[in-house]
Amino acid sequence: MTLNRTPLQLKHRDSINTVMINVLIAAIPALCWSVYVFGPRSLSICLVSVISAALCQIIGDILLFRRLRADISSAVTGVLVGMAMPVSAPLWLPAIASAFAIVAAKVLSGGTGANIFNPAAMGVCFSYLAFTEHMTAFTKPFATLSPFYIELPEEMLDAARTVTSVDNMRSGIVDPTCISEELYGLVPGSIGTVSALMLVIGLVYLLLTRTVHFNSTLTFLLVYMLLSVTLCYADYEPTQFMELQLVSGNLAFVFVFMLNDYITTPTTSMGRLIFAVIAAALIYAVRAFGMVDYSEYFAVLLLNVLAPVIEKRTYPTVFGSHVRKAL
Amino acid sequence: MGLKSTGGIILPKTKNPSKDDIILYDCPARVGLPLTAGSVPTVSQGEYVCRFQKIAENEDGFVTSASIPGRITECGDGFIVIENDMSQKTAESDPEKPGTIDDITYESLLGYCRRYGLSGAYSGEPLYKKISEAYGNCSRIIINCMESDPYSGHVRALVAANAKEIVFGAKILMFGMGVKKCVFALGASYGQAISAIKDSINGTDGMVIASIKEKYPVGNEYLLLNAIYGKELSRSKSTARMGYPVFSAETVFDLFESLRTGTPSVYKVLTLAGKGFAKTYAVRVPSGCSVADIADFIGTSEKFNASFALGGPLNPLAVDRDSFILPNTNMLLAYKEKNTSDGTCIRCARCASFCPMDLVPFIFHENYNADESERSVKAGLYNCIECGICSYICVGRVDLLAEIRAQKAKLNAPDEPQPEQSVPEDAALHGETQEAEEAEEKTIDHESTAEEILDAVADDILTSYNENAEGEVFQAIAENPEDDSDEDRTSRGPEPDPGSDTEAISDADTLSADDFAEGGEDAENVKTENEKDEESEAEKRNDIE
Numbered sequence: 097m098t099l100n101r102t103p104l105q106l107k108h109r110d111s112i113n114t115v116m117i118n119v120l121i122a123a124i125p126a127l128c129w130s131v132y133v134f135g136p137r138s139l140s141i142c143l144v145s146v147i148s149a150a151l152c153q154i155i156g157d158i159l160l161f162r163r164l165r166a167d168i169s170s171a172v173t174g175v176l177v178g179m180a181m182p183v184s185a186p187l188w189l190p191a192i193a194s195a196f197a198i199v200a201a202k203v204l205s206g207g208t209g210a211n212i213f214n215p216a217a218m219g220v221c222f223s224y225l226a227f228t229e230h231m232t233a234f235t236k237p238f239a240t241l242s243p244f245y246i247e248l249p250e251e252m253l254d255a256a257r258t259v260t261s262v263d264n265m266r267s268g269i270v271d272p273t274c275i276s277e278e279l280y281g282l283v284p285g286s287i288g289t290v291s292a293l294m295l296v297i298g299l300v301y302l303l304l305t306r307t308v309h310f311n312s313t314l315t316f317l318l319v320y321m322l323l324s325v326t327l328c329y330a331d332y333e334p335t336q337f338m339e340l341q342l343v344s345g346n347l348a349f350v351f352v353f354m355l356n357d358y359i360t361t362p363t364t365s366m367g368r369l370i371f372a373v374i375a376a377a378l379i380y381a382v383r384a385f386g387m388v389d390y391s392e393y394f395a396v397l398l399l400n401v402l403a404p405v406i407e408k409r410t411y412p413t414v415f416g417s418h419v420r421k422a423l
Numbered sequence: 424m425g426l427k428s429t430g431g432i433i434l435p436k437t438k439n440p441s442k443d444d445i446i447l448y449d450c451p452a453r454v455g456l457p458l459t460a461g462s463v464p465t466v467s468q469g470e471y472v473c474r475f476q477k478i479a480e481n482e483d484g485f486v487t488s489a490s491i492p493g494r495i496t497e498c499g500d501g502f503i504v505i506e507n508d509m510s511q512k513t514a515e516s517d518p519e520k521p522g523t524i525d526d527i528t529y530e531s532l533l534g535y536c537r538r539y540g541l542s543g544a545y546s547g548e549p550l551y552k553k554i555s556e557a558y559g560n561c562s563r564i565i566i567n568c569m570e571s572d573p574y575s576g577h578v579r580a581l582v583a584a585n586a587k588e589i590v591f592g593a594k595i596l597m598f599g600m601g602v603k604k605c606v607f608a609l610g611a612s613y614g615q616a617i618s619a620i621k622d623s624i625n626g627t628d629g630m631v632i633a634s635i636k637e638k639y640p641v642g643n644e645y646l647l648l649n650a651i652y653g654k655e656l657s658r659s660k661s662t663a664r665m666g667y668p669v670f671s672a673e674t675v676f677d678l679f680e681s682l683r684t685g686t687p688s689v690y691k692v693l694t695l696a697g698k699g700f701a702k703t704y705a706v707r708v709p710s711g712c713s714v715a716d717i718a719d720f721i722g723t724s725e726k727f728n729a730s731f732a733l734g735g736p737l738n739p740l741a742v743d744r745d746s747f748i749l750p751n752t753n754m755l756l757a758y759k760e761k762n763t764s765d766g767t768c769i770r771c772a773r774c775a776s777f778c779p780m781d782l783v784p785f786i787f788h789e790n791y792n793a794d795e796s797e798r799s800v801k802a803g804l805y806n807c808i809e810c811g812i813c814s815y816i817c818v819g820r821v822d823l824l825a826e827i828r829a830q831k832a833k834l835n836a837p838d839e840p841q842p843e844q845s846v847p848e849d850a851a852l853h854g855e856t857q858e859a860e861e862a863e864e865k866t867i868d869h870e871s872t873a874e875e876i877l878d879a880v881a882d883d884i885l886t887s888y889n890e891n892a893e894g895e896v897f898q899a900i901a902e903n904p905e906d907d908s909d910e911d912r913t914s915r916g917p918e919p920d921p922g923s924d925t926e927a928i929s930d931a932d933t934l935s936a937d938d939f940a941e942g943g944e945d946a947e948n949v950k951t952e953n954e955k956d957e958e959s960e961a962e963k964r965n966d967i968e
Contacts, residue, residue: 098742100832102825103758104811105697105736106434106573110818112769165767209768209819363772363785411802415429415645415780416657420805423835 112208115358116168118307122298122352123175129294130287134183134235136243138287142178145190149174152195156203169208173197176216176353179288180346180393181223184233184256186247193223212404214360216353217396224390232389234260234284258284260345263388275336278343289349292342299352308356312368316351317342319376329384347379350392360400367403367410374406375399425611425636428650430779432812433638434573445580445692445705450509451716454491454709455502455747459542459549462487468498475514475686478503484537485549490689490709502711502747513686520685524598527682529558532599539681541688544673545571545642547751554600556661557668563604565651566593568616568672569635571642571753572735575694577705578753579616582609582672586619589672590630592679596670603629608647610637639737640810644669646779658780658806691748695721696736699729699757708748715744717755729757737811738824766821774813774823780806784813784823791826796834804830 130138153170157163177194197219205211224231235241239256241248260283264271277283281291289295302308324338341347355361355375362371378399382391458464461481472478472489479487489505492512497504517538521527535541536551543550545567557564566589568582582589593605607624609617611634624630633651641647644662647669649655656665663669677688688710695704695717704721714731723729732739733752748755774784782803790799804827813823 098740098746100829101732101741102811102814102822102828103730103732103739103741103756103761104814104822104824105739105756105758106815107820108816108818111820112767112818115769115771115818163764167767169769207767209770358769358771363770363775363783365776411783411786412775412781414658414782414803414806415649416655416659416806418657418659418806419801419803420658421800423805423831 116172118305122301125294125297126288129291133237137241140243141190145178145194146174148191149194149198152198173215177219180220184235193219196222213400217393220393289346292348295348312372316372316376319373323380346392354396362403362407364410367406425634426650427636428641428646431638445707447707448720451712454711455504456711470495473512473514486540488687516685527599539687542750544671553663557663561666565606565669567669568609569642573639575754577692577694580705582616583619586623588679589675590623592675605630607632694754697756697758699723711747714746723757727759730760732756767819773816777812796830
């Protein structure tokens with residue numbers, strides 16, 4: 097009589113792809129800016145990265161006999177890996193990084209939704225550890241680098257090479273004049289991470305579409321500001337140091353695109369707040385004491401391990417606070 | 424606007440049949456009446472039964488009656504199936520039916536509820552159980568006039584057309600249970616139904632209307648009480664045991680009608696919806712009516728072969744054409760079969776943020792995949808009310824409701840579910856509300872005040888009963904069932920004047936706002952969400968209690 101099926105008649109219009117497209121839209125301002133600052137080579141790096149990620153996803157699913165889905169989450173991983181690369185990187189580097197991200201962090205850990213670590217952070221950390229030299233070759237803005245060279249010639253690279261403000265901060269040098277340049281993104285750095293302003297525009301879009309949560313965003317920013325004012329590690333005016341901390345390096349990028357990932361962060365609202373506090377503290381600590389470049393990505397991996405622990409302790413109390421043991 | 428419950432969703436608006444009449448369909452080819460727990464058939468296969476004849480009874484004397492005349496073709500296996508002979512033979516009405524409201528006492532009310540086989544329209548549980556659970560420990564009753572499912576409209580239509588009967592039914596309940604307060608919970612936008620109930624109450628002491636914000640699933644009694652009283656009642660006991668008996672409008676209507684005519688309750692009102700039907704209908708059918716008969720009577724779409732499901736669009740349960748309408752069925756869906764595929768959970772936690780029971784549904788999904796249903800129980804599997812919001816909202820297209828149902832079925836497969844009494848008692852209420860509640864219960868001495876209340880209510884009911892009891896509505900029903908050919912859709916109740924109808928509807932919005940604003944006790948109900956401070960919450964509660 098009863099057929100044991102629930103033929104749902106109504107469905108909310110949002111799907112996984114809606115969420116992923118929102119994330120991609122949020123990345124557009126930063127990508128456009130990178131084309132302006134670093135030239136078309138930034139686009140070719142992202143493109144290589146996306147193609148590699150998508151191919152790996154499809155091949156992985158076929159080899160593991162999983163059903164192929166029209167799922168663009170691997171494209172998001174590809175874009176994020178590409179955005180974390182310096183523009184001087186050889187074109188094979190983003191391909192390897194996204195392949196690692198998809199295969200090791202996603203396909204082999206159970207497919208979409210089952211991964212513990214953020215795939216993009218895994219890809220970046222892997223390529224930093226394996227190809228440190230290529231990953232730390234930052235170039236001056238507006239240095240015209242050809243988009244089609246697989247590997248840039250040494251002399252072209254050397255002519256454009258420079259250091260980032262995170263390096264300077266660790267050496268105790270704070271140049272207050274560069275705060276606005278950091279904000280707009282007229283500084284050396286990774287493709288998608290240089291312009292804090294463009295990333296904030298993306299963040300506002302994500303907040304408006306309710307893809308990311310307002311409470312945890314605010315908590316993270318407040319805790320991070322508090323920490324950098326009180327525990328200022330450069331010999332400089334704390335408020336200006338705080339401003340520079342917020343706009344420099346990969347902080348904004350990591351926060352917008354990796355600490356708000358659904359799969360690898362806590363799902364409960366209380367858990368998200370606790371996670372935001374711990375994330376702010378950890379990222380500040382690794383920036384102060386850890387390695388100079390890409391430390392934020394390693395912090396993300398550590399935080400991903402903490403996420404399930406936090407989540408399990410913050411499940412909400414059920415309605416009426418009585419868990420029924422029988423029907 | 425209106426009182427709000429926790430969790431839940433507001434679905435996009437569509438047309439609903441609240442303006443339509445309830446269609447009476449009285450001659451299904453066969454009906455299947457489910458045997459409630461403990462019921463034993465008093466008839467055997469092949470026997471001939473008249474309408475209203477007793478066919479089963481349980482140890483407490485709760486009677487199941489035949490809803491159509493005919494021969495019994497199947498008896499046992501949980502159902503008694505009757506094949507209609509279209510003869511209109513009815514058993515004689517009960518000679519012991521109450522003559523006046525004075526005949527109603529607690530014991531006689533229980534007796535009537537058992538004899539007339541009255542059961543809850545939303546829960547399907549026998550009514551006498553609820554009354555006996557609540558008797559002596561409640562100081563108010565709540566009449567739930569909320570739709571139980573999104574896009575259903577039969578409750579509104581029933582209330583708008585039969586407000587008098589429902590108010591009388593509520594008075595009978597108040598009288599029998601010795602309660603002096605009655606709250607009618609109506610959706611904030613049920614304009615016609617609200618004004619009908621308002622007119623019928625007509626200033627009766629102790630009867631108030633609570634206007635509720637229409638969120639799905641506020642038709643659930645725990646969430647309804649949460650909206651009205653701002654309390655989270657524990658799921659360890661029934662709401663009736665905790666002093667908040669909730670009766671659905673249809674149950675109260677059936678109670679009144681059974682007592683008036685002295686015949687058992689053999690009808691069920693439900694909404695027909697889905698793409699398979701030309702539009703949304705509200706129908707009144709004999710209880711246990713088969714799905715195929717309703718579908719043939721109303722007519723399903725010719726473009727595709729419609730499948731059927733019982734329950735709302737968010738929590739349907741697919742059935743085949745030979746299935747029967749159950750006592751707790753409020754919606755019949757005709758839908759087009761679609762291919763579904765497995766979803767992927769990306770742990771966005773939307774299911775958790777919308778769950779009205781504050782559960783974390785994706786945990787059930789994880790446990791379902793890992794085949795660890797026992798862990799789901801710890802996470803609150805049995806607290807789930809199966810509203811289906813998690814399935815609706817899921818971005819990964821995971822059918823969470825199906826997985827929850829499968830886990831429940833699996834856990835209960837080896838043996839029957841434990842009776843609810845075995846559940847250890849927990850803190851009945853959240854936080855400080857518990858103390859307030861206890862204090863309130865102590866102040867009300869049911870024994871000493873019962874006399875006064877009964878006298879007051881009796882006078883009131885008697886006068887209004889004499890004036891209105893034999894209203895045109897019932898005569899219309901009594902006259903019409905004779906000419907029920909398949910093509911003839913007999914609408915119940917007097918034909919509403921189309922002009923006044925639309926006028927009433929257009930009035931409804933302004934009416935609910937203005938009318939409520941001037942009345943002191945209902946003014947709180949239209950407060951906005953922003954004014955949800957402690958004080959106004961307390962006031963609201965006082966008004967309704």
